Amino acid sequence: xxxAERQGSVLRDRFLPFISEDCVRCGRCVKECSFxxxxxxxxxxxxxxxxxxxxxxxxxxxSSAIEVRHAPPQMAPHPTFTGRVRESIIAQAGSGGVxxxxxxxxxxxxxxxxxxxxxxxxxxxxxxxxxxEPIETITxxxxxxxxxxxxxxxxxxxxxxxxxxxxxxxxxxxxxxxAVSLNAQEALFMAAEKLNVLAGSGEGGLHPDMYRYADHVNxxxxxxxxxVTPEYLRRTAAVEIKIGQGAxxxxxxHLPGEKVTELISSTRMIPLGTDALxxxxxxxxxxxxxxxxxxxxxxxxxxxxxxxxxxxxxVHNVGAIASGVVRAGADFITVDGxxxxxxxxxxxxxxxxxxxxxxxxxxxxxxxxxEGLRNRVTLxxxxxxxxxxxxxxxxxxxxxxxxxxxxxxxxxxCRVCQSCHRGVCAWGIATxxxxxxxxxxxxxxxxxxxNLFHAWNEELKEVLGxxxxxxxxxxxxxxxxxxxxxxxxxxxxxxxxxxxGEGWG
Amino acid sequence: MxxxxxxxxxxxxxEEAYAALPAYGAARPEGSSYIMGGCGxxxxxxxxxxxxxxxxxxxxxxxxxxxENGLGAGYAAYGLFPDDLKDLYCLQFLxxxxxxxxxxxxxxxxxxxxxxxxxxxxxxxDSLRPPRPIVWRYFFRPDPRSEKFRTKEQSEDECxxxxxxxxxxxxxxxxCISSGKDMAVFKGNGHSYEIAEHFDIARYDAAMWxxxxxxxxxxxxxxxxxxxxxxxxxxxxxxxxITSYGVxxxxxxxxxxxxxLLTDTEVITYTWDLLxxxxxxxxxxAAVIMAPPYYRDIERLDENGKKLAYQLRAxxxxxxxxxxxxxxxxxxxxxxxxxxxxxxKKLRPLLIGESDDGKTVYAASEECAIRSVQERxxxxxxxxxxxxxxxxxxxxxxRGIEPPFGVMDR
Numbered sequence: 001x002x003x004a005e006r007q008g009s010v011l012r013d014r015f016l017p018f019i020s021e022d023c024v025r026c027g028r029c030v031k032e033c034s035f036x037x038x039x040x041x042x043x044x045x046x047x048x049x050x051x052x053x054x055x056x057x058x059x060x061x062x063s064s065a066i067e068v069r070h071a072p073p074q075m076a077p078h079p080t081f082t083g084r085v086r087e088s089i090i091a092q093a094g095s096g097g098v099x100x101x102x103x104x105x106x107x108x109x110x111x112x113x114x115x116x117x118x119x120x121x122x123x124x125x126x127x128x129x130x131x132x133e134p135i136e137t138i139t140x141x142x143x144x145x146x147x148x149x150x151x152x153x154x155x156x157x158x159x160x161x162x163x164x165x166x167x168x169x170x171x172x173x174x175x176x177x178x179a180v181s182l183n184a185q186e187a188l189f190m191a192a193e194k195l196n197v198l199a200g201s202g203e204g205g206l207h208p209d210m211y212r213y214a215d216h217v218n219x220x221x222x223x224x225x226x227x228v229t230p231e232y233l234r235r236t237a238a239v240e241i242k243i244g245q246g247a248x249x250x251x252x253x254h255l256p257g258e259k260v261t262e263l264i265s266s267t268r269m270i271p272l273g274t275d276a277l278x279x280x281x282x283x284x285x286x287x288x289x290x291x292x293x294x295x296x297x298x299x300x301x302x303x304x305x306x307x308x309x310x311x312x313x314x315v316h317n318v319g320a321i322a323s324g325v326v327r328a329g330a331d332f333i334t335v336d337g338x339x340x341x342x343x344x345x346x347x348x349x350x351x352x353x354x355x356x357x358x359x360x361x362x363x364x365x366x367x368x369x370x371e372g373l374r375n376r377v378t379l380x381x382x383x384x385x386x387x388x389x390x391x392x393x394x395x396x397x398x399x400x401x402x403x404x405x406x407x408x409x410x411x412x413x414c415r416v417c418q419s420c421h422r423g424v425c426a427w428g429i430a431t432x433x434x435x436x437x438x439x440x441x442x443x444x445x446x447x448x449x450x451n452l453f454h455a456w457n458e459e460l461k462e463v464l465g466x467x468x469x470x471x472x473x474x475x476x477x478x479x480x481x482x483x484x485x486x487x488x489x490x491x492x493x494x495x496x497x498x499x500x501g502e503g504w505g
Numbered sequence: 506m507x508x509x510x511x512x513x514x515x516x517x518x519x520e521e522a523y524a525a526l527p528a529y530g531a532a533r534p535e536g537s538s539y540i541m542g543g544c545g546x547x548x549x550x551x552x553x554x555x556x557x558x559x560x561x562x563x564x565x566x567x568x569x570x571x572x573e574n575g576l577g578a579g580y581a582a583y584g585l586f587p588d589d590l591k592d593l594y595c596l597q598f599l600x601x602x603x604x605x606x607x608x609x610x611x612x613x614x615x616x617x618x619x620x621x622x623x624x625x626x627x628x629x630x631d632s633l634r635p636p637r638p639i640v641w642r643y644f645f646r647p648d649p650r651s652e653k654f655r656t657k658e659q660s661e662d663e664c665x666x667x668x669x670x671x672x673x674x675x676x677x678x679x680x681c682i683s684s685g686k687d688m689a690v691f692k693g694n695g696h697s698y699e700i701a702e703h704f705d706i707a708r709y710d711a712a713m714w715x716x717x718x719x720x721x722x723x724x725x726x727x728x729x730x731x732x733x734x735x736x737x738x739x740x741x742x743x744x745x746x747i748t749s750y751g752v753x754x755x756x757x758x759x760x761x762x763x764x765x766l767l768t769d770t771e772v773i774t775y776t777w778d779l780l781x782x783x784x785x786x787x788x789x790x791a792a793v794i795m796a797p798p799y800y801r802d803i804e805r806l807d808e809n810g811k812k813l814a815y816q817l818r819a820x821x822x823x824x825x826x827x828x829x830x831x832x833x834x835x836x837x838x839x840x841x842x843x844x845x846x847x848x849x850k851k852l853r854p855l856l857i858g859e860s861d862d863g864k865t866v867y868a869a870s871e872e873c874a875i876r877s878v879q880e881r882x883x884x885x886x887x888x889x890x891x892x893x894x895x896x897x898x899x900x901x902x903x904r905g906i907e908p909p910f911g912v913m914d915r
Contacts, residue, residue: 121748124746125745125746125748125828125829125852126829126852128850133850134799134801136799136800138800140819140822144819144820145820146820147784147820148784148786148790148813148816148817148820148821149785150785150786150787150790150813154787154790154813154910155809155813156809156812156813156816159816159819159820160816160819160820161816163819165815369755369758369759372759372760372761374755374759375756375759375820375823467748468746468748468827468828468829469748469749469827469828470827470849470850471797471825471827473752473818473822473823473825474748474749474752474825474827474828475749475752476752476822477751477752477755477823478749478750478751478752479751480750480751481748481751
């Protein structure tokens with residue numbers, strides 16, 4: 001990309017790779033940098049502009065000679081017309097287009113999770129030591145009947161199901177083949193298999209090589225219906241209708257044409273090199289009764305063997321929408337908060353539409369409880385679950401399962417440089433270029449995700465034990481064990497949690 | 506240097522400190538939303554259908570003096586009314602004033618017939634702190650066709666649940682403390698022996714007694730908040746603190762129960778009613794739901810057992826009572842039944858005893874409670890999560906040492 005072209009790009013250089021004296025001039029960094037931000041000139045490595053701070057060169061440099069420095073272009077300071085605002089204006093004045101971006105919003109919204117603290121047992125109930133006592137984290141995904149029926153001999157007449165049992169209350173979110181490479185998707189599926197959790201397929205269909213992970217795949221049916229074939233619906237552990245995504249509520253998927261390679265084209269069943277823009281709504285779902293029909297069709301197609309869920313973005317009226325979705329027959333609901341990630345999204349939507357997941361979970365949980373529906377459905381929630389603490393708080397606010405995406409990508413290399421939409425991910429994740437995708441070893445990626453989730457699950461057990469709870473279901477919706485210490489007590493009220501300093505009685 | 510403790514002793518001083526706390530009758534203590542604490546429990550049943558005098562249970566309970574601090578005690582008697590009254594619902598109320606009583610009577614008359622009513626006999630105990638609420642008893646027959654019931658054509662039991670929840674939630678100064686057939690609850694704010702004397706417990710002979718004394722950690726004394734907590738013919742005495750309270754409470758509320766007593770015991774009571782009466786599950790299955798076996802133990806069951814256990818854990822996960830508890834549960838229908846069980850880690854004590862003639866069964870927090878009335882009883886410790894079930898006419902049908910699906914008796 002020339003300097004002139006860059007002038008019109010969304011953001012001007014914000015980062016500067018700094019090469020120290022220790023450089024041995026091997027040139028590895030130049031090869032590693034898929035953004036052409038480094039070049040070799042007269043035997044020396046120099047910055048060429050366009051660095052996105054993906055950190056690939058830093059981590060690959062054999063002599064640790066590279067440091068990426070934050071070097072935002074310094075315009076005259078102005079608190080309202082910030083540098084970010086002015087850059088956007090300049091970029092749009094140049095291109096006349098919608099600004100695209102990726103990953104979750106980078107606006108400094110407060111993370112409500114960080115304003116919530118956890119309870120622990122003292123004296124009147126004993127804490128439990130997870131090293132010496134069993135603490136259980138098995139979690140079910142699917143429809144619950146609210147009641148078990150037995151005959152006079154104590155044999156089962158009716159109950160819940162179909163249900164998927166996962167070893168921990170975590171699932172990998174939807175990352176589509178296309179947005180990410182086949183290697184990246186395989187790493188996610190492989191990790192899901194080892195962890196015995198579900199992993200979302202994303203809307204890009206399922207490559208035949210991935211069929212062997214079918215028992216752990218949660219297959220997405222999105223508005224584009226990419227790759228939704230009988231085969232696809234036969235090889236899955238769960239099906240999820242994607243109505244919305246936290247990062248871009250009201251929008252469909254955006255896959256730039258440069259990512260639509262032969263492999264993507266055949267899996268998605270779309271022409272080579274074309275932009276794959278999913279319709280914003282499902283054109284067979286304009287109302288709740290239409291959703292009910294699609295749920296019914298998918299249940300028929302899968303012969304009632306797998307749970308069928310619906311994913312919605314966290315929007316203002318999310319409680320009522322969730323209630324309708326349950327009434328329409330969804331076995332599980334996934335709510336995606338507005339800070340959630342994306343491979344590509346219009347920035348205006350990503351940064352400004354939707355509500356935070358913390359509030360959405362509480363709203364959905366409360367609404368479903370009020371309507372007597374909460375024990376009929378599994379509630380999954382995601383959109384910036386950054387660590388075990390977020391997961392634990394999400395559960396206590398009312399989610400059965402925490403859905404994790406960005407953190408899993410970070411585990412396998414992603415450094416959240418927010419350039420996925422450009423298709424040249426240096427880590428081989430959000431790209432389809434063979435020379436880049438080959439950088440990611442699925443087994444190694446899977447191992448790191450497994451490590452991460454294991455660590456979180458161990459931390460979950462530590463916290464459960466400290467609360468005197470020995471099985472994770474007794475945490476779900478247990479808002480009594482949370483307190484709010486943030487700046488806005490109204491939020492605490494809306495989430496149904498007390499303020500710090502307020503005891504039980 | 507050594508400082509002599511004052512003559513009254515530490516225990517006495519503590520009680521002086523408690524005496525400074527406000528005390529409440531039927532009205533809910535202001536600002537409270539949840540009450541917790543430690544406790545002592547004791548129960549006795551004559552399985553041959555003979556009667557046990559109330560002074561016996563009072564002795565059992567009072568023996569465990571370390572387990573109470575004078576902020577509440579209570580007794581539930583089963584099988585105490587004569588034949589002409591035992592098929593009527595017996596509603597026992599605490600009233601703070603005459604007005605609450607008048608409003609309650611009006612409420613009841615709109616929903617059925619008060620066949621008989623009387624003051625529950627009490628005697629003056631000077632050491633009991635005021636307020637001392639009026640305790641009144643109504644023998645009642647609900648009329649399911651009454652326009653006042655929100656749900657039409659419901660069973661008499663459901664009518665009673667609706668009426669009790671309605672009164673407890675809506676009439677200030679009135680709390681229904683028991684509402685079953687052939688059973689009654691006597692409870693209040695005081696030591697076990699004071700409450701026994703106040704109600705002259707010894708005047709009653711009953712087939713089964715359950716009892717409870719409290720050591721609340723954070724709450725004022727409150728007559729209505731003492732145990733047993735009762736709904737229909739269920740009553741529950743509970744020692745423990747449920748760490749999953751928020752989850753369990755939402756579960757019963759979602760199923761139409763209204764919580765008004767601020768205790769986890771209330772939630773346990775409603776859970777028993779929901780699982781056994783409404784959902785028709787056998788008592789041992791309800792026990793599995795409330796104190797489920799670990800998955801690793803479920804894996805060792807046969808295929809049917811495994812399937813059932815997974816169904817119960819998945820479907821009723823909100824009814825799982827996590828944290829420490831031991832409970833005594835009573836009901837009078839179809840037969841007078843006692844259930845005694847502890848949580849699945851057994852973090853609270855529970856001992857079962859049987860008299861040497863095999864006629865009487867005991868359950869208590871401490872062995873001394875049993876020995877104090879039956880020196881030569883055979884005693885055994887209940888296993889974690891395993892319910893002891895005894896029934897008048899049948900004897901001990903489950904000893905509380907069987908595996909989860911060992912005895913599938915209703």
